[in-house]
Amino acid sequence: MSPRLxxxxxxxxxxxxxxxxxxxxxxxxxxxxxxxxxxHVDVRLTDEDGYSTQRSYSLAAPADGDRVELTVQRxxxxxxxxxxxxxxxxxxxxxxxxxxxxxxxxHPSRTAPVLLVAGGSGxxxxxxxxxxxxxxxxRAPFRLIHSVRSPSDQYYASELRRATRDEGGLDIAxxxxxxxxxxxxxxxxxxxxxxxxxxxWPPQFEPTCYVCGPTxxxxxxxxxxxxxxxxxxxxxxxxxxxxxx
Amino acid sequence: xxxxxxxxxxxxxxxxxxxxVDVTAATGRCVSCGDTRRVADLRVYGHxxxxxxxxxxxxxxxxxxxxxxxxxxxxxxxxxxxxxxxPPA
Numbered sequence: 001m002s003p004r005l006x007x008x009x010x011x012x013x014x015x016x017x018x019x020x021x022x023x024x025x026x027x028x029x030x031x032x033x034x035x036x037x038x039x040h041v042d043v044r045l046t047d048e049d050g051y052s053t054q055r056s057y058s059l060a061a062p063a064d065g066d067r068v069e070l071t072v073q074r075x076x077x078x079x080x081x082x083x084x085x086x087x088x089x090x091x092x093x094x095x096x097x098x099x100x101x102x103x104x105x106x107h108p109s110r111t112a113p114v115l116l117v118a119g120g121s122g123x124x125x126x127x128x129x130x131x132x133x134x135x136x137x138x139r140a141p142f143r144l145i146h147s148v149r150s151p152s153d154q155y156y157a158s159e160l161r162r163a164t165r166d167e168g169g170l171d172i173a174x175x176x177x178x179x180x181x182x183x184x185x186x187x188x189x190x191x192x193x194x195x196x197x198x199x200x201w202p203p204q205f206e207p208t209c210y211v212c213g214p215t216x217x218x219x220x221x222x223x224x225x226x227x228x229x230x231x232x233x234x235x236x237x238x239x240x241x242x243x244x245x
Numbered sequence: 246x247x248x249x250x251x252x253x254x255x256x257x258x259x260x261x262x263x264x265x266v267d268v269t270a271a272t273g274r275c276v277s278c279g280d281t282r283r284v285a286d287l288r289v290y291g292h293x294x295x296x297x298x299x300x301x302x303x304x305x306x307x308x309x310x311x312x313x314x315x316x317x318x319x320x321x322x323x324x325x326x327x328x329x330x331x332p333p334a
Binding site: 041042 | 250251252254255257258259261262267269270283284285286292293
């Protein structure tokens with residue numbers, strides 16, 4: 001049983017720019033109860049007239065005491081994401097509740113192979129799993145396939161480069177949909193069966209597959225994985241809608 | 246139907262206000278087509294204060310949730326049954 005869910009006041013302690021349109025917010029949340037990688041929080045904004053709105057954001061890293069990290073992709077016209085990326089400043093408060101969600105999660109005690117497939121900012125909850133794996137010194141075999149439009153849209157690029165070098169059993173592939181780095185053998189195109197076969201695990205390894213991204217991306221990848229022979233019961237999905245907000 | 250939906254993972258917070266277990270990990274059976282689906286996999290339209298969750302197979306409404314300042318309404322007439330995973334008793 002989880003303790004009763006309540007709104008807490010979080011304070012912005014710092015910001016990291018991840019891509020031209022995405023920021024990681026470092027938030028201090030007094031009394032934070034901890035969380036499992038893959039879980040998310042609801043963020044609520046209320047204006048002076050009492051109008052209030054909320055959105056759900058994935059936690060980007062394992063908890064560090066009262067400090068949590070959210071990576072927020074700025075969405076044009078997204079009333080919550082525009083505030084969080086344009087206006088919200090260090091020292092400002094925001095209401096937050098969580099952690100919530102017990103389905104799209106990875107427990108560091110699991111040893112089965114894991115395939116992570118992310119479209120754009122869908123990498124956020126998967127990054128929490130990769131970071132938790134490192135923190136727990138897990139040996140679970142991990143593969144990440146990240147689909148991004150162009151090289152400038154890569155999230156956590158330097159950290160992921162270090163991780164593939166230093167952490168045994170973690171492989172990372174980036175596939176580009178609009179423009180690839182010069183010299184890439186693969187022309188820019190949407191992710192397809194060949195990418196999932198080449199960079200994923202064979203279905204016989206019985207990996208747990210986590211797929212996160214825009215709705216269309218998730219539908220396509222999940223269906224392709226099933227077509228390749230993966231058991232639908234081992235495919236976990238999280239969709240954030242076409243706008244991501 | 247349009248593609249303007251999220252999935253049932255977005256209901257984890259609103260449902261956690263009402264239930265002591267994580268309902269998004271439960272499996273629901275659709276009244277209309279009989280398919281069983283994780284609540285996390287339902288198609289969720291709308292957000293903040295009013296949500297409609299539809300069956301991914303047939304688009305029938307399986308769950309409606311409205312959060313007013315002092316109460317919540319939940320309508321499950323589109324859900325025949327819910328199987329909720331629990332730790333061993």
